[in-house]
Amino acid sequence: MRLDGVGRRYGLRGDWVLREVDLSLPERSLVRFEGANGSGKSTLLRMLAGIDSPTEGRITGRPSCGYVPERFPAAMPLTTRAYLTHLGRVHGLSRAAAVRQAGEWLERFGVAGYSGTPLAELSKGTSQKVAVTQALMARPNLLVLDEAWTGLDHDARTVLDHAVAERVAEGATVVFVDHDPRRLAGASDATYRLDGGRLQPVAAKEDGRGPGRAAGTGMRVRVVAEGPPGEPPPELPGAVVAEQLPGGTTILTAPVAYSDVLLGSLLEHSWYIRSVREESA
Numbered sequence: 001m002r003l004d005g006v007g008r009r010y011g012l013r014g015d016w017v018l019r020e021v022d023l024s025l026p027e028r029s030l031v032r033f034e035g036a037n038g039s040g041k042s043t044l045l046r047m048l049a050g051i052d053s054p055t056e057g058r059i060t061g062r063p064s065c066g067y068v069p070e071r072f073p074a075a076m077p078l079t080t081r082a083y084l085t086h087l088g089r090v091h092g093l094s095r096a097a098a099v100r101q102a103g104e105w106l107e108r109f110g111v112a113g114y115s116g117t118p119l120a121e122l123s124k125g126t127s128q129k130v131a132v133t134q135a136l137m138a139r140p141n142l143l144v145l146d147e148a149w150t151g152l153d154h155d156a157r158t159v160l161d162h163a164v165a166e167r168v169a170e171g172a173t174v175v176f177v178d179h180d181p182r183r184l185a186g187a188s189d190a191t192y193r194l195d196g197g198r199l200q201p202v203a204a205k206e207d208g209r210g211p212g213r214a215a216g217t218g219m220r221v222r223v224v225a226e227g228p229p230g231e232p233p234p235e236l237p238g239a240v241v242a243e244q245l246p247g248g249t250t251i252l253t254a255p256v257a258y259s260d261v262l263l264g265s266l267l268e269h270s271w272y273i274r275s276v277r278e279e280s281a
């Protein structure tokens with residue numbers, strides 16, 4: 001997906017919120033946008049999700065998209081189940097698949113008991129779980145998260161972290177905004193900052209990963225594993241570092257958010273896991 005010369009202003013004579021944004025969003029990547037309040041983050045994410053259009057410039061190659069808006073319009077006269085089934089259908093799922101996916105995600109978020117509850121009666125956090133579910137259930141190739149973790153309890157935040165890792169592992173582009181700098185720390189493939197209407201890559205630390213690529217910070221998982229003889233580690237998302245030792249042992253480290261995906265992927269490729277532990281980056 002590409003943005004070329006994208007600008008947005010509200011009203012004919014309004015100030016430009018964003019100007020001359022050129023950006024390439026690769027598949028299989030996690031991209032973070034930062035910026036002060038009012039710098040245009042939500043404006044940019046709405047255009048990425050395709051629910052708002054640039055005033056100038058163009059956006060091309062947008063894949064199927066799931067979007068969690070900053071504010072979830074919870075005042076619809078529908079039950080959770082009816083709303084999610086409807087949204088699943090909008091995202092191209094069959095009715096049966098929509099019902100199944102909605103059920104699975106509500107279960108993962110621990111709110112399956114609310115499927116018959118009207119949206120307007122849900123607590124803020126439960127509404128947010130529904131908002132996140134509608135974005136995830138059709139396994140979109142572009143996932144746009146505007147402060148999607150806000151209001152979620154600890155377990156649900158972890159579920160969402162893992163869902164992000166899963167989407168990236170399946171080849172999707174995930175873009176997110178969050179005011180907590182520790183959110184998915186170290187997992188982003190690129191970070192950009194909005195300032196004065198312009199988008200700039202956040203200066204890379206000297207980690208050799210190129211402009212816009214964030215250096216690893218936060219907790220990481222360290223996996224010692226052995227693969228089938230002569231086989232390199234499978235392609236893995238999220239800044240995985242692999243060090244091959246003589247004798248066939250490989251040490252892999254990745255942000256903790258990716259630990260399930262990393263272990264699942266190694267097991268799927270017939271790797272033998274010797275040990276797993278968490279360590280600070």
Ligand SMILES: Nc1ncnc2c1ncn2[C@@H]1O[C@H](COP(=O)(O)OP(=O)(O)OP(=O)(O)O)[C@@H](O)[C@H]1O
Binds near residue numbers: 010039040042043
């Ligand atoms: N629908 C709208 N009509 C008019 N102005 C708008 C609209 N939406 C956003 N703006 C203006 O665009 C600017 C950027 O807003 P936006 O919500 O994109 O910022 P943000 O970086 O997401 O802020 P925050 O961190 O507070 O969520 C602000 O000056 C805001 O007032």
